[in-house]
Amino acid sequence: MENVFDYEDIQLIPAKCIVNSRSECDTTIKFGNHIFKLPVVPANMQTIIDEKIALSLAENGYFYIMHRFEPEKRIDFIKDMQTRGLFASISVGVKAEEYDFIQQLKEEQLTPDYITIDIAHGHSNAVIEMIQHIKRHIPDSFVIAGNVGTPEAVRELEHAGADATKVGIGPGKVCITKIKTGFGTGGWQLAALRWCAKAASKPIIADGGIRTHGDIAKSVRFGASMVMIGSLFAGHEESPGETIEKDGKCYKEYFGSASEFQKGEKKNVEGKKMYVEHKGALKDTLIEMEQDLQSSISYAGGNKLEAIRNVDYVVVKNSIFNGDKIY
Numbered sequence: 001m002e003n004v005f006d007y008e009d010i011q012l013i014p015a016k017c018i019v020n021s022r023s024e025c026d027t028t029i030k031f032g033n034h035i036f037k038l039p040v041v042p043a044n045m046q047t048i049i050d051e052k053i054a055l056s057l058a059e060n061g062y063f064y065i066m067h068r069f070e071p072e073k074r075i076d077f078i079k080d081m082q083t084r085g086l087f088a089s090i091s092v093g094v095k096a097e098e099y100d101f102i103q104q105l106k107e108e109q110l111t112p113d114y115i116t117i118d119i120a121h122g123h124s125n126a127v128i129e130m131i132q133h134i135k136r137h138i139p140d141s142f143v144i145a146g147n148v149g150t151p152e153a154v155r156e157l158e159h160a161g162a163d164a165t166k167v168g169i170g171p172g173k174v175c176i177t178k179i180k181t182g183f184g185t186g187g188w189q190l191a192a193l194r195w196c197a198k199a200a201s202k203p204i205i206a207d208g209g210i211r212t213h214g215d216i217a218k219s220v221r222f223g224a225s226m227v228m229i230g231s232l233f234a235g236h237e238e239s240p241g242e243t244i245e246k247d248g249k250c251y252k253e254y255f256g257s258a259s260e261f262q263k264g265e266k267k268n269v270e271g272k273k274m275y276v277e278h279k280g281a282l283k284d285t286l287i288e289m290e291q292d293l294q295s296s297i298s299y300a301g302g303n304k305l306e307a308i309r310n311v312d313y314v315v316v317k318n319s320i321f322n323g324d325k326i327y
């Protein structure tokens with residue numbers, strides 16, 4: 001692999017502006033059968049999303065993917081969302097009981113709009129077989145499969161029937177896969193995204209490693225249709241998880257889905273827990289993301305998200321922050 005880089009190594013090059021106000025720039029994206037306000041989805045992790053947040057996101061025009069760590073709640077969740085006329089978007093794993101769950105959905109004639117197969121090493125027969133199982137029994141669900149980090153994996157999962165693939169092995173803020181196994185796209189996630197996007201014939205979700213709102217535009221430039229974000233969404237008023245107070249400041253927990261806190265045991269641990277500073281209301285962050293992305297579109301010289309896909313860029317190796325803090 002040549003030209004390896006990550007988010008912090010890239011600057012996009014401005015093109016002549018065609019709008020009079022950033023508010024003219026349209027950040028919406030069609031993903032599956034729905035149009036969403038932003039090409040952004042909060043990570044399907046237990047300290048990032050719950051049923052209440054999912055409902056609020058869907059009601060307000062944002063994409064969401066519910067996590068899979070309370071499996072017994074999924075049927076009622078799908079029914080509840082669809083009764084309200086909203087889309088249902090859930091996650092599954094690949095173990096035997098998940099095959100029964102898909103069968104149960106079929107028997108109850110429930111078709112989630114989106115099903116995400118969420119495992120660490122998605123380039124596997126386990127995922128290929130689950131894609132095929134879902135497509136056999138619930139063909140109308142949009143299947144997102146991951147996570148992967150190579151073009152071969154993207155092609156194989158698409159070939160098996162996935163409608164989108166999720167790229168990112170180990171770039172996450174609470175990830176320790178790279179340290180514990182030596183593998184992954186940590187440190188070169190953006191280059192891996194570009195590599196995978198060149199092979200993809202269907203949409204890609206860039207997953208992990210987003211540290212600033214500008215990284216969303218960079219993900220779109222390098223081929224993402226959707227960007228999954230954990231840490232930037234952690235610590236909000238609505239975020240699930242424990243809040244602690246230290247030196248007069250409030251913090252909220254954010255833990256990995258493969259951490260001992262999620263698993264309840266110290267086996268095959270590839271995630272850790274951290275505390276993030278309390279950030280206020282989720283809707284304010286979403287509005288700021290939208291405004292920043294509108295600004296990105298204006299710098300790209302367009303008025304739609306698509307404009308970002310064609311901009312030039314430079315590689316400025318690890319230097320763009322010059323020691324500056326992000327906030």
Ligand SMILES: NC(=O)C1=CN([C@@H]2O[C@H](COP(=O)(O)OP(=O)(O)OC[C@H]3O[C@@H](n4cnc5c(N)ncnc54)[C@H](OP(=O)(O)O)[C@@H]3O)[C@@H](O)[C@H]2O)C=CC1
Pocket residue numbers: 093094095118119120121126147168169170171172175177208256257258268270
């Ligand atoms: N994006 C990322 O970089 C990563 C994300 N995660 C997240 O953590 C959560 C748990 O993931 P996961 O452990 O896969 O889920 P599960 O615990 O549900 O495991 C899924 C299945 O895959 C097997 N498995 C897990 N890892 C590997 C591997 N490296 N090679 C072969 N088989 C494997 C497991 O068996 P067994 O446990 O017996 O091996 C199990 O049968 C998910 O939400 C996932 O997204 C975890 C790590 C990396």
Ligand SMILES: Nc1nc2c(ncn2[C@@H]2O[C@H](COP(=O)(O)O)[C@@H](O)[C@H]2O)c(=O)[nH]1
Pocket residue numbers: 043044045147168169170171172173174175176177178207208209210228229230231232255256257258259270271272
């Ligand atoms: N290696 C691990 N990766 C994990 C774990 N739990 C979640 N994740 C991945 O991280 C992203 C979020 O990344 P962020 O940089 O935005 O915080 C998430 O979507 C998963 O793909 C884990 O325990 N280990």
